Amino acid sequence: MFGLTPLGTVHTAISLVALAAGVIALFRYREIPPSAALGQTYIWATVLTCLTGFGIFQHGGFGAPHALGIITLIVLAIAAVAGRTQVFGRASRYVETLAYSTTLFFHMIPGLTETFTRLPTGAPLFSSPEDPALQKAVGVCFLLLVIGCVLQVRRLRAGHPVWNARRSHQ
Template sequence: MFGISPLGWVHTLGSLPAIPAAAYLFARHGRIVPRSTVGAVYFVSMLIGAVTAFLVAHQLVSYVIGAATLVLLLAGYGVGYLPTLGRAGLYVETICLTLSAFLLMVPTVTETLRRVPDGHPLVTDLNSPLLLGAQATLLGLLVVGLTAQILYLRRQGRAGMAGVVAG
């Protein structure tokens, strides 16, 4: 079905929970919150997806995306344990984890369009306008979303500092 190998299904189904987890966290908190139950689900499913990507990859770009995802995921979850970074750690965490979600969605959208519906996919060429438009939309969402997240974090920091100065 869909031309996916058994290992490909492990990769797909293992990483699938990361999508609703990320969507929930972005909608609820405006960012991926690593120290939460849903954040743990995101981490585990992203880890499964990134590691198994190396086993199912057929193109160099897949290895690059898998490696970048692992680095961003580990950095995003690990930076919270470095108290010396202070508030900058929150920015690093947010940027890394948002980029990891982007790297999840690009191949997800690409592979879905190239496989669905089964036997007659919407996209058969990597230069298809539909595929390029979908990928450009994801890039636009990344730019807008990251900008909004950073501005929100800056406002939170300023509000916290104003409370300290006023108090």
């Protein structure tokens, strides 16, 4: 279906779970909290998305999507370390929050590329990964990331309570 291999189909399904969990968490909590069920779902589905992506070679060998998977795993690890330690000092909370948000943006790059170079069937929205219109769409997502990160920093600086799994969300 849509030119996907069986692994590609599983990879896509997992990535959609991650994407949904991340977006819902951002709207509900204004961040992706790793202590919440949605945050855990997002993190583990993102890890699985990266790992299953390493086995997909639609365009030859190791390429930019694989590099993005490695970068995503590194950023997830940085977020986890920031959340569990004070290795970044007072900035740890900011690093954690912004890193998880950044990984959601990373989902959008292959998501837009793979979806809209295939759909609608027979007349895809974008002709290739290099299509200027696709680059603009990724640019809009990046702009949304920057705006979201600014809002998250402002919220953290204002001293709004951090979401905690032991209390109800705000």
